[in-house]
Amino acid sequence: MKKISARHDRPQKKNIVPIMLNAAIPPGSLKDKWPYLASRLPQLPPEKKEKSNIIVIGGGLAACAASAALAEQGYNVKMITKVESPIHENTSYMRGGLNASRNYANDGDSDERFFRDTIEYGSRRSREADVYRMAQLSGRVLDTCSALCVPFLRDEGGMLLPRTYPGGNTARSFQARGQTGRQLLQAFHAALLRQKKRGKASIISRRETVEIAIEQGHARGVITRNLINGNEEAWPADAVVMACGGYSDIYNSKPNPLSGGIIPLWAAYRAGAGFANPCFSLDLPGNATKWKIVPEDYNAAHRCSGGLWVDYQLRTTITGLFAIGEANFSTHGANCMPGNAPLQEISDGLFILPAVIGAYLSKTKLPEIRETDAAFTKAMSKAKNRKQKLLAIHGRTSPEEFHHRFSAIMRDKAGFIRYSYRLQQAIKEIRGLRSEFYRDLLLPETTYYNITYETAEKIAVCLEFGELLIKDALLRNETCGAHFRMDYAPDNASSSKSEGTLVRVWFRQAAGEDIPIKEMLKFTYSKKADEHHKKKHKTETKHG
Amino acid sequence: MISGKEKEMAKKAAKTFSVQLRIWRQTNRHTQGRVVQYQVNGITADMTFLDMLEKLNEKLLKRGEIPVVFEANCREGSCGTCGLIINGEPHGPGEHSVTCRLTMKNFNPGDIITVEPWRIKSFPIVKDLATDRKALDRICEAGGFISANLGSSPEANAINVPKEAAEEALAAASCTGCGACIAACPNGSAALFVAAKLAHLSIMPQGEPEKNSRAIALVRAAEKEGFGPCCNNGACEKACPRGIKKDLIAKMHRAYLKALLGMK
Numbered sequence: 084m085k086k087i088s089a090r091h092d093r094p095q096k097k098n099i100v101p102i103m104l105n106a107a108i109p110p111g112s113l114k115d116k117w118p119y120l121a122s123r124l125p126q127l128p129p130e131k132k133e134k135s136n137i138i139v140i141g142g143g144l145a146a147c148a149a150s151a152a153l154a155e156q157g158y159n160v161k162m163i164t165k166v167e168s169p170i171h172e173n174t175s176y177m178r179g180g181l182n183a184s185r186n187y188a189n190d191g192d193s194d195e196r197f198f199r200d201t202i203e204y205g206s207r208r209s210r211e212a213d214v215y216r217m218a219q220l221s222g223r224v225l226d227t228c229s230a231l232c233v234p235f236l237r238d239e240g241g242m243l244l245p246r247t248y249p250g251g252n253t254a255r256s257f258q259a260r261g262q263t264g265r266q267l268l269q270a271f272h273a274a275l276l277r278q279k280k281r282g283k284a285s286i287i288s289r290r291e292t293v294e295i296a297i298e299q300g301h302a303r304g305v306i307t308r309n310l311i312n313g314n315e316e317a318w319p320a321d322a323v324v325m326a327c328g329g330y331s332d333i334y335n336s337k338p339n340p341l342s343g344g345i346i347p348l349w350a351a352y353r354a355g356a357g358f359a360n361p362c363f364s365l366d367l368p369g370n371a372t373k374w375k376i377v378p379e380d381y382n383a384a385h386r387c388s389g390g391l392w393v394d395y396q397l398r399t400t401i402t403g404l405f406a407i408g409e410a411n412f413s414t415h416g417a418n419c420m421p422g423n424a425p426l427q428e429i430s431d432g433l434f435i436l437p438a439v440i441g442a443y444l445s446k447t448k449l450p451e452i453r454e455t456d457a458a459f460t461k462a463m464s465k466a467k468n469r470k471q472k473l474l475a476i477h478g479r480t481s482p483e484e485f486h487h488r489f490s491a492i493m494r495d496k497a498g499f500i501r502y503s504y505r506l507q508q509a510i511k512e513i514r515g516l517r518s519e520f521y522r523d524l525l526l527p528e529t530t531y532y533n534i535t536y537e538t539a540e541k542i543a544v545c546l547e548f549g550e551l552l553i554k555d556a557l558l559r560n561e562t563c564g565a566h567f568r569m570d571y572a573p574d575n576a577s578s579s580k581s582e583g584t585l586v587r588v589w590f591r592q593a594a595g596e597d598i599p600i601k602e603m604l605k606f607t608y609s610k611k612a613d614e615h616h617k618k619k620h621k622t623e624t625k626h627g
Numbered sequence: 628m629i630s631g632k633e634k635e636m637a638k639k640a641a642k643t644f645s646v647q648l649r650i651w652r653q654t655n656r657h658t659q660g661r662v663v664q665y666q667v668n669g670i671t672a673d674m675t676f677l678d679m680l681e682k683l684n685e686k687l688l689k690r691g692e693i694p695v696v697f698e699a700n701c702r703e704g705s706c707g708t709c710g711l712i713i714n715g716e717p718h719g720p721g722e723h724s725v726t727c728r729l730t731m732k733n734f735n736p737g738d739i740i741t742v743e744p745w746r747i748k749s750f751p752i753v754k755d756l757a758t759d760r761k762a763l764d765r766i767c768e769a770g771g772f773i774s775a776n777l778g779s780s781p782e783a784n785a786i787n788v789p790k791e792a793a794e795e796a797l798a799a800a801s802c803t804g805c806g807a808c809i810a811a812c813p814n815g816s817a818a819l820f821v822a823a824k825l826a827h828l829s830i831m832p833q834g835e836p837e838k839n840s841r842a843i844a845l846v847r848a849a850e851k852e853g854f855g856p857c858c859n860n861g862a863c864e865k866a867c868p869r870g871i872k873k874d875l876i877a878k879m880h881r882a883y884l885k886a887l888l889g890m891k
Binding site for chain 2: 148151152166167168170171173183185187222223226229230231232235236240241259260262265269272274276277280286311342433434481483484525527528529532535
């Protein structure tokens, strides 16, 4: 396999060339891959860790876990979040549970079974090696959470009492009475505060990350906009971690209308990071028809199934830029199994990231960098220009109105049910809305804590991202996850045209064009199981 | 028949009304604030209070005025971001209410509604209705954590936690850090917040070793941040969206005294 560096070697033609992106999966059987890599990754000496600066973008569970783990190992961590305190972040309203394959219910659970369930649940759209690693680490994640005082449900004997999800056969979901997200977030926030007290971590709050600064091909920091005074600020570092969550801003659905991490994600995409599978997942296995859901009723997106493309070591296509948690794409597939979301966030942040970031820094010689260097001044002027462009419009339509019109287009034409002609219509409408936005946006005359500008900034990105999402949907001639193409419905004769198992990764060209590249997913764990799965699926659809 | 009734109900729900708002406006923490009166029209009973404020903001924006800053995130009462004093009550009318879940059903046409931010010395106003609650994080930083290194913990079931203890800890740990208890307290005391933190971490066996040092650290940190002493009037319990019990405050005092005396 040839590793392509997406920034330098993008295909020039618009034809989709099936180049393989190198996922850098270590050799060996599935269960040996992570132990093999973890014991061979080069390590950074402690004294160098003390001198390394890392920026973590985001304030949720993944960001707190990563920042706490990195700071504990000696790195100097700056966590940049748009909220006032991480305890108010979006993880706090995750209800479900935390999955771990500990087999505490003695119902035959194991890493292997957990792994298979996740792969099948995700309609085989997630990367096998990554999922297996998550299953392997799940036990240690649970142990850590328990040690950090997360009050999970217990039985009369004082032992942990896992629950089974509807549709599942094994009890592996550890819950805290509908507030698992809050409890996990609080635990890792507290762990981070412990590091803050030690002076190893700092929380830079109320900042929106608007640009990634790249110096000689390496991500060397970020530009943020201070939400309070409106000023752009430069934050140099040795590595940048995207832990900003997903892009659920796209649909104006509760909870979290416009509170996702779409702005930092888009900043990374603009800077050259590949964006994989821009779509959403259902919280149901298989696809919606299997569960007899009336598609009209189901317009809420459960979780972002895509995100920044990362290889096995959580590296995006920009050197020095890592993506963890919901910000990356690798473990959930078309459907996210309930309880896997917080697990991935913690396992990425706690165990995988510290190992791979150490390896990166030990192999890379980075020159000193200052806020006044070209990378920052360039990125800063880009950010300022974008802001000035919006502020100089002086139109008559409020950002909220644009938001409603945008989300109406997304929900009607690019929601759960999709027709290719409607998708094409949606692209046209979004382009129309975008030109109107830059002609007629109304903003108040204030610079200090301008919440209206915040909305406008989000809409500007949503108008770009929405188009990418639809472009991706148009290429997917299939029904899978929260993507119900009526012209490719499973009970339709053309369902055999299903795309198969691939990840579509988008890259933005300098001219502003979006180019897709495929990463074909390989499944090795059991061919027999595959065939059985296929057969079962076929008979089911026949009867259905 | 039924459809007729439904139609009538829908009509009733669609009936719009207007209210008068008296809102605290303050440009930033260094300037003097003032109450400004606005009228909001076209309100329906099923609108949330925050939807209504957004409607006001649309109106202000169109008139060339600066919209009212208020903060909210999940809009379902879980995240703890929002928090307004409405007609003198933190999170609005009713016990255990949350601002973002408050609907306009609670108000009548023509009502004059007073909207203020949390009025606490230790929560400086950022702008209008938004306050800075980082003082709560600073209290936790003083010792509101378990000093366990990450990733090297014993197996989860090696630590036995009695069911009652886990339930009690969860009830205390459901605090969202919204600050309503402090806003409700005539003394501006953070006792319920600190007590909930202490209870969560000290009830569980994992937090037992640091029980004493934590009690002293957190109580002193709250004092240092300028929060007042507890006056035991119970307003905090009623204001808490999670219904955290004020009994925990007594337990906190006990733990603090025991820690000072060096008792186990």
